[in-house]
Amino acid sequence: MHKADNSTPTLVVRDLQVLRGKKAILNGVNLNANIGEVCAVMGISGAGKTTVLRAIAALQSFNAGSISIDGVSLRPGSIPPESQLKELRRRVGVVFQSNALFEHLSVLDNVTLAPIHSLKWTRDRANETAHKLLVSLGVDHRALAYPRELSGGEAQRVAIARALAPDPLMLLMDEPTSALDPARRAALGELLRSLAVQGRGLLLVTHDADFAQDWCDRVVVLADGLVVEDGPAKQILAHPTHTATRALLSQAG
Amino acid sequence: MSFNTPTSIGATSRRGIPLLAAALAFALVVGVVFNACSAPTNSTASKTGGSDSNAAKTTSTPAVTSLFRWGGDAEGGAPFVEADPSDPSKARGFDVELAELMARGLNREPKFIQVTWASIEQSVERGDFEIGMSGVEDRPALRERHSVTIPYFEFYEVLAVRAADSARFHTLKDLKGHKVATLGATGAYDLLKKAEIAYGVIPVSYDDDVHPYSDLVSGRVDAVLLDNVIAERSRKREGGFVIQPTPIDTGHYVGVISKANSVMRDSANVILRENMRNGTLEKIFRSWNVWDDNQAAYEQHVLAAAGLTRVAIDTSKKVTDPTVNAVASGAPRATSSIATYIPALLRAAVITLLVSCLAMTLAVSFGAIVAAGRVYGPYWVRVLLLAYVEVVRGTPVLLQLFVLYYGLSSVIRLPALVAAILGLGLNYAAYESEIYRAALENISRSQLEAARTLGLSEMQILRLVRGPQAFRLALAPMTNDFVALLKDSSLVSVITVVELTKETAIYATNIGSWVIPGMLCASVYLLMSLPLSNVARRLERRWSSVGA
Numbered sequence: 001m002h003k004a005d006n007s008t009p010t011l012v013v014r015d016l017q018v019l020r021g022k023k024a025i026l027n028g029v030n031l032n033a034n035i036g037e038v039c040a041v042m043g044i045s046g047a048g049k050t051t052v053l054r055a056i057a058a059l060q061s062f063n064a065g066s067i068s069i070d071g072v073s074l075r076p077g078s079i080p081p082e083s084q085l086k087e088l089r090r091r092v093g094v095v096f097q098s099n100a101l102f103e104h105l106s107v108l109d110n111v112t113l114a115p116i117h118s119l120k121w122t123r124d125r126a127n128e129t130a131h132k133l134l135v136s137l138g139v140d141h142r143a144l145a146y147p148r149e150l151s152g153g154e155a156q157r158v159a160i161a162r163a164l165a166p167d168p169l170m171l172l173m174d175e176p177t178s179a180l181d182p183a184r185r186a187a188l189g190e191l192l193r194s195l196a197v198q199g200r201g202l203l204l205v206t207h208d209a210d211f212a213q214d215w216c217d218r219v220v221v222l223a224d225g226l227v228v229e230d231g232p233a234k235q236i237l238a239h240p241t242h243t244a245t246r247a248l249l250s251q252a253g
Numbered sequence: 254m255s256f257n258t259p260t261s262i263g264a265t266s267r268r269g270i271p272l273l274a275a276a277l278a279f280a281l282v283v284g285v286v287f288n289a290c291s292a293p294t295n296s297t298a299s300k301t302g303g304s305d306s307n308a309a310k311t312t313s314t315p316a317v318t319s320l321f322r323w324g325g326d327a328e329g330g331a332p333f334v335e336a337d338p339s340d341p342s343k344a345r346g347f348d349v350e351l352a353e354l355m356a357r358g359l360n361r362e363p364k365f366i367q368v369t370w371a372s373i374e375q376s377v378e379r380g381d382f383e384i385g386m387s388g389v390e391d392r393p394a395l396r397e398r399h400s401v402t403i404p405y406f407e408f409y410e411v412l413a414v415r416a417a418d419s420a421r422f423h424t425l426k427d428l429k430g431h432k433v434a435t436l437g438a439t440g441a442y443d444l445l446k447k448a449e450i451a452y453g454v455i456p457v458s459y460d461d462d463v464h465p466y467s468d469l470v471s472g473r474v475d476a477v478l479l480d481n482v483i484a485e486r487s488r489k490r491e492g493g494f495v496i497q498p499t500p501i502d503t504g505h506y507v508g509v510i511s512k513a514n515s516v517m518r519d520s521a522n523v524i525l526r527e528n529m530r531n532g533t534l535e536k537i538f539r540s541w542n543v544w545d546d547n548q549a550a551y552e553q554h555v556l557a558a559a560g561l562t563r564v565a566i567d568t569s570k571k572v573t574d575p576t577v578n579a580v581a582s583g584a585p586r587a588t589s590s591i592a593t594y595i596p597a598l599l600r601a602a603v604i605t606l607l608v609s610c611l612a613m614t615l616a617v618s619f620g621a622i623v624a625a626g627r628v629y630g631p632y633w634v635r636v637l638l639l640a641y642v643e644v645v646r647g648t649p650v651l652l653q654l655f656v657l658y659y660g661l662s663s664v665i666r667l668p669a670l671v672a673a674i675l676g677l678g679l680n681y682a683a684y685e686s687e688i689y690r691a692a693l694e695n696i697s698r699s700q701l702e703a704a705r706t707l708g709l710s711e712m713q714i715l716r717l718v719r720g721p722q723a724f725r726l727a728l729a730p731m732t733n734d735f736v737a738l739l740k741d742s743s744l745v746s747v748i749t750v751v752e753l754t755k756e757t758a759i760y761a762t763n764i765g766s767w768v769i770p771g772m773l774c775a776s777v778y779l780l781m782s783l784p785l786s787n788v789a790r791r792l793e794r795r796w797s798s799v800g801a
Contacts, residue, residue, distance in 0.1 A: 081711075082708075085705075089708035096703060098699050100700055102700065114709065117713050117717060
């Protein structure tokens with residue numbers, strides 16, 4: 001898949017500021033993410049973690065700072081038209097908290113939509129890739145089902161397959177564990193690790209400290225629009241130094 | 254004297270039901286092969302006109318001569334213009350025979366154009382036909398705007414009252430504080446408006462000349478003021494009231510011709526005078542049972558003014574003349590079986606279906622464009638489209654059809670069918686666009702964002718994700734609109750298109766009852782709308798089981 005380049009991080013977010021009216025949602029966020037790494041952005045509700053993810057996915061404009069992914073940069077100001085975001089879109093896949101599968105399309109059509117219409121692959125090639133992905137995610141038998149017929153875990157795996165179909169470098173996931181029971185969470189954790197091993201960077205937004213401790217390499221803790229802790233997951237979650245991290249852990253416990 | 258009684262109508266109805274079923278099935282199979290022209294045509298031979306000139310026409314001019322297009326409203330019925338009970342695709346009546354006289358005089362082939370009575374003036378000015386004759390009244394306002402022929406018939410405005418009131422209501426003055434009904438936009442209505450001020454009568458305007466009399470009988474109004482010809486017809490058909498012998502006023506029927514067409518007016522006048530002189534007009538009026546001594550005196554007066562002398566005709570044959578039209582005298586219509594109307598109704602149903610389907614196609618495609626413009630367009634496009642939607646929704650579709658067909662006729666002369674489809678289509682597009690806009694805005698943000706993160710362009714998102722999902726939401730209100738459009742298509746009869754409702758009205762006038770025509774008409778509408786609703790329901794069910 002992709003080769004890790006150790007000299008510069010794949011994703012670099014610098015001094016990211018997002019204002020809503022006069023209130024700062026993000027007030028100078030700095031973070032990096034690398035290929036081969038599963039990184040969790042954590043914080044209590046309202047800390048601004050989803051805003052970071054949306055800004056990286058060019059779904060949210062920002063007022064100051066910069067975002068760079070594998071040589072593609074986003075600048076402050078309104079979101080550019082989609083025609084100027086093609087390069088970014090090829091590098092970043094997103095799995096939404098609600099999965100947001102296209103309700104009128106079958107599982108297979110959900111997964112092949114981007115390869116066929118955005119990447120202009122032939123249908124055969126797109127189908128072949130989609131089937132491989134669905135097999136690897138264990139949902140190949142649901143290829144002809146429609147989203148409303150899927151269980152929560154199946155829907156998430158299809159959403160991951162859809163996001164992976166264009167073969168992005170980075171996969172962003174918003175609260176991936178929120179709808180999963182414990183057994184499914186472990187399966188998801190294993191999946192994320194295998195994706196990282198394959199050479200992708202994973203950036204999760206979560207408030208699930210247990211999941212982060214068990215499955216993530218690194219944790220970035222946000223509080224009041226700022227990064228307050230950044231380091232190896234096990235270390236930070238075992239020995240929190242900031243009150244926000246402690247609040248997060250007590251909430252989870 | 255006998256006439257259509259409820260019993261005879263009931264008998265027709267019982268016989269009609271298997272026929273109805275057969276006819277409806279027939280409609281499904283071969284309905285589409287009928288083409289767009291469904292208006293009654295002139296019967297090829299006049300019943301009363303000189304037989305020698307008929308012979309001359311068939312022998313000396315075998316080649317097809319040019320057409321003499323004339324307009325009238327078969328819904329007006331006998332003795333003016335009605336659909337021939339034995340062949341509803343043909344028109345008959347004294348106005349029809351006058352038109353045939355004129356055509357013969359001009360050495361042309363008569364061609365009848367069906368037009369709603371209230372639209373005759375606009376249609377003749379627009380050039381849909383050269384002369385309109387359908388009991389058109391001579392009025393100063395008419396002469397101001399158009400050319401008119403010499404008045405060819407003198408009628409009286411007569412008062413009809415219930416028998417119990419015959420002693421107390423003789424004049425309009427006697428009707429102070431009482432409701433007096435008439436047909437709107439007529440001389441009688443003008444008289445009532447004056448009497449409203451002078452005597453305090455309450456005028457009630459109707460769109461047809463049947464219901465004033467039925468409402469008189471049922472007690473909703475206390476008198477009806479209308480032409481003696483119409484009053485006599487209603488009295489013979491339905492009865493239940495008396496006609497006061499003293500006329501309220503005198504009026505005349507004329508042919509109405511475009512203001513600019515003085516040549517046609519002069520030719521028509523020569524033909525009318527000649528046929529007054531040689532007694533042909535008298536024969537025609539006698540055959541429709543509307544001739545009396547006053548009419549003779551009136552013709553003498555007209556001829557004397559032109560320096561002509563009337564030829565005496567032998568009227569002793571009158572009673573035995575087999576060509577006398579039984580209809581006007583109210584004889585039973587055993588021949589007017591329901592089956593004879595089926596082809597005409599089916600043709601009209603095809604027109605309704607054609608107009609509705611094409612108008613809906615236009616409404617859906619243009620509505621989708623308007624909706625997309627209102628959701629995606631820049632500010633000025635959104636404002637422009639909003640204005641379109643508000644103006645079209647906020648004004649009556651009838652008015653829009655009029656403007657499109659008559660109002661714009663000096664700029665662009667649209668064929669009636671095209672104007673009908675365009676008018677209904679553009680009107681419904683405004684409604685469709687609002688449905689689609691609401692549906693588009695109902696698609697959740699996460700669906701659109703998911704599509705964007707996959708690298709689809711805005712256009713692709715609309716085409717592949719937002720549009721298809723919005724269409725599912727819009728399906729039920731769209732079906733609703735299509736069914737409404739199917740019925741609103743009856744409005745296009747104001748611009749000379751004969752569709753199902755108009756054909757039904759013509760049929761109902763003919764037999765003097767709405768019971769069977771109404772049932773037939775409703776069945777055909779249902780037959781068209783039910784399969785549509787069914788398809789929509791099935792689609793919805795399928796989508797709700799897998800998507801949304």
